[in-house]
Amino acid sequence: MPASVYDPPALEEGALRIIPAGGLGEVGRNMTVFEFGGKLLVVDCGVLFPEENQPGVDLILPDFAPIRDRLDDIVAVVLTHGHEDHIGAVPYLLKLKADIPLIGSGLTLALVEAKLKEHRIKPYTLTVKEGQREKVGPFELEFVSVNHSIPDALAVAIRTPAGLVLGTGDFKMDQLPLDGRLTDLRAFARLGEEGVDLFMVDSTNADVPGFTALERSIGPVLDQVIAKAPRRVIVASFSSHVHRVQQVIDAAQAHGRRVAFLGRSMVRNMTIAEELGYLRVPEGVLIDYKKAKDLPDDRIVYMSTGSQGEPMAVLSRMANLDHAIEPGEGDTVILASSLIPGNENAVYRVIDGLTKLGATVVHKGNAKVHVSGHAAAGELLYCYNIVGPRNVMPIHGEHRHLFANAKLAQDTGVPEENTILGENGTVVDLKDGVAEVVGQLDIGFVYVDGSTVGEITDADLKDRRILGEEGFISVIVVVDSATGRIVTGPEVHARGFAEDDAVFDAVKPKIAAALHEAAQSGVRDNHALSQVVRRTIGRWVNQSLRRRPMIVPLVIEA
Incomplete structure (x- = not known):
């Protein structure tokens, strides 16, 4: 895995650049950016749903930073299927530029259009089917039928002079699908005979042995x-x-x-x-x-x-x-x-x-009421043997899934040096059949919080967790602006504590003493005095109550 952030060099002429902006190291917000000849192609644009340690967050988007300043260079967004983790962020991308064309199957685009209607965006769309080929800018696209837990899912083969990339999207190999629509292994084999330079493969069930149930x-x-x-x-x-x-x-x-x-x-x-x-x-x-x-x-x-x-x-x-x-x-x-x-x-x-x-x-734990929509290890092995790719980049999964998928590829004969274990922001350049990591961008989480997008930071979430887990203390002190002597207070109010506010009577003399000492040293700045209050009560609460609450001191001059 890339160890640190470093900028990639300028893209070499005739090379294809691949940047995953989401979906690696997580199950969600899938999005990959392809660059060739100064033009960009985006494959999928999904959301990640928040976990318990992200309170108040509604959705998490891919990081649009790699493309935000190059929206005019985007020739299309290809959507492999209609699940939220692949289409949910489309409205947020089109809010930046509404006329970016969307390409996908009939059901996928219908689901996206309904979502966009709620955002009052009317998209430009191109409906495609399996077996269809489309030229979009410098990218030649071929769409392949794959079986998944939603109808009309597609894999996409991307041809450029730099080589052929095959992305599976989400898929499995159900041999008796409810809609009769199989994963087209004949197309996979044909592409393999042509020569797949980079195979980007769904990893979600790579650590599950055998085959996914019907x-x-x-x-x-x-x-x-x-x-x-x-x-x-x-x-x-x-x-x-x-x-x-x-x-x-x-x-x-x-x-x-x-x-x-x-x-x-x-x-x-x-x-x-x-x-x-x-x-x-x-x-x-x-x-x-x-x-x-x-x-x-x-x-x-x-x-x-x-x-x-x-x-x-x-x-x-x-x-x-x-x-x-x-x-x-x-x-x-x-x-x-x-x-x-x-x-x-x-x-x-x-x-x-x-x-x-x-x-x-x-539920799944006590009855067979669900089967996965993702290929297990046995199915992935079949795919690697059928396609015979020169290079492999596992996608769509947490790190354990990506590692397991890479190991499967290596078991079928893909050299370890040709197996790219990346993470969000890893920059891969492909040319003459060689794929190599050339950079690591700083890709972060973009939080949707009510009506705000990208305004909430990790620091804000940390504050929310502290408020939820450790409680809140406010301290109000009025001091004489000339002498620094305490006129009123300190008043201590707490929320989220089992103890009565009277428990803080023990720390009030300590706060007063610390402020007096600061005043004697000539400290008059309100911010500096507030920090004295914060440190004094923080140490006392940590030692006496074993808590690390949020502390908001307010020092007022009289």
Whole structure:
């Protein structure tokens, strides 16, 4: 892994530069920038969802720093599929320049356009299909069908005079896919015979041995759970998981139940999927959730968002009794999705909350209600053997996934020196079949916090964590501007402490003594006196109460 930040040299003529701006060392905010002949091509532009140690943050974006000053050079943004971690940041990029063309499959672009409509952006789009080739600036693109947990996913082959790059996007090799759309290994083999100079491969399941289970193996389990459920059934899934929703609809219809969608994104995405023919909904199965309350409890299935424990999503609000639908005794809740790393605690809190309310919770840990959308180690080995790439760069995954993927490539004969283990901001140049790391950019997190984008810093988040974990103390002292003598105070107020404010009576003489000593030394500056107060009470609280709270001293001159 690159050890430190260093600038790359000017791009050599005839070379292709690759810069991942997100998605390496994390599961989310996938984005890669390709540069050739002074033009840029962006592949994917997704978001990362915040973890518990990022309080108040709504979304995390890729770092647009490598392209912010070169927006006019971007010839297109290619979107491999419609999941949030690949398309969610598109509105934030197009807010910088609205006429950047978007290229993707029919469903992918429909989901993006609906998202952009909420941001009042009308994009320029080009719809493509597998087998199609397009010339965009100096980049010749070929699109390859891949199987994933959302329909219409594509891999993309990028040809330039510098060489051929094949990016898989997210994929697996389900041999009996629900929509009949296989990962096109014949195209992979053809590209391999042509000579793939750099293979950029999905790493999410690289450390999982064997093969990913078939998507259709979930259907019978869902059918059985729904058949046995005595009352209402609530299924939580990703709002873009069309295949899973289809299986729920099929099981509900088979057992005389109707289905109501909950959550704005779920309603929006499934409406689009049905309109485009990716979701088959029998007549009379769907019902508006407000009308669903009139049905008997054993005749309804709610399909909701919130499978990752997101605080504001439908399922979390249900668990907190903050939703019109309140789960109770006899209800069955199915979490039909995997756990994104970092979300485990939030999900288990929701499971505990639902269980406490009397619901039976079915999840991946106790029933086969989800299979991954990513290729496991066995499938990746097949791909490496079929493609036979000169160089490999694992993408899309945490560091353990990237390392595992690199090891698989090496096991199939890719030399270790041709296996690039990068991180966000690693600059790779490709020319004459040789790919090498030539720089490391300083790539950071860009936080969306309410209506602000990029304003919140890591220091702000640290303050929020301190406030949440250690508490808050304010100290007010009024001093004589001429003598430095204390006129009033110190007054100490605390929040987030179990102890009464009276406990701070013991430190007030220490603050007064420290201020007196500072005054005797000729210190009159308010800021300097505030720091004296901060240090004095900080040491005392740390020693006496074993806490490190946020301390806000206020010294006022009289």
